[in-house]
Amino acid sequence: MGQMGSSLPFRYHPLNDWESLFWVSLYMVLDRVVKPKGNQTQQPSDKLEKQRELARGLFYSYKERSVKFSQLATEERDPFKQTLINCLHDDLELVATVLGDIRVELLNAYREVEANPDQHPDGAASVDIIWETIPSQYNKICRFLDTQDIAVGRLPVRQGLKAT
Numbered sequence: 001m002g003q004m005g006s007s008l009p010f011r012y013h014p015l016n017d018w019e020s021l022f023w024v025s026l027y028m029v030l031d032r033v034v035k036p037k038g039n040q041t042q043q044p045s046d047k048l049e050k051q052r053e054l055a056r057g058l059f060y061s062y063k064e065r066s067v068k069f070s071q072l073a074t075e076e077r078d079p080f081k082q083t084l085i086n087c088l089h090d091d092l093e094l095v096a097t098v099l100g101d102i103r104v105e106l107l108n109a110y111r112e113v114e115a116n117p118d119q120h121p122d123g124a125a126s127v128d129i130i131w132e133t134i135p136s137q138y139n140k141i142c143r144f145l146d147t148q149d150i151a152v153g154r155l156p157v158r159q160g161l162k163a164t
Contacts, residue, residue: 014123015109018134022102025138029099030055032152034089040150043089050087052158073104094144098137105133 030051036042043051057064071080081100088096109129113122 013113014126015106015113015130018109018130019106021138022099022106025102025141026099027055027059029084029088029092029095030058031155033155034091035151035153037149037151040091047087047089048156049158050083052155054083054087055155069103070107073100073107078104091148091150095141098141102134102137105130105137109134 033043033048033051034040058068059065068080068083071078073080078100080103081097084096084100085093109126112129113126
């Protein structure tokens with residue numbers, strides 16, 4: 001039998017795909033605003049500013065992104081989820097809640113997988129861990145959005161700022 005090579009410091013892991021989907025989903029929500037129509041209300045300016053701050057921190061600061069993504073959550077309290085809910089338009093509260101739940105499921109899955117380094121990365125075990133939770137959470141978001149008449153636009157640039 002041939003000799004095994006040294007272990008690679010970085011390996012592909014299926015949970016990384018699900019985490020990537022989470023970040024793209026979060027970007028699509030944080031980089032958009034609800035365009036009110038009919039009896040929908042406009043997002044208050046203080047919420048809009050909080051949304052800008054959160055987006056800036058998550059997508060342009062590795063340190064802030066790492067800290068916020070890794071925040072511990074209990075059944076009674078999830079600071080990340082609450083931050084999302086507090087900055088998004090009220091019509092997107094369910095989406096914010098579910099994205100917060102997905103984040104917790106990802107953290108739990110990473111912890112469970114990494115608890116046994118000898119088996120890491122075990123793609124099948126990782127998929128088994130999240131299969132009953134994360135796909136159904138995304139399905140919940142899709143079903144909700146399918147029943148809503150929500151128009152969105154890009155997050156407006158703050159007055160006085162220019163893109164560089």
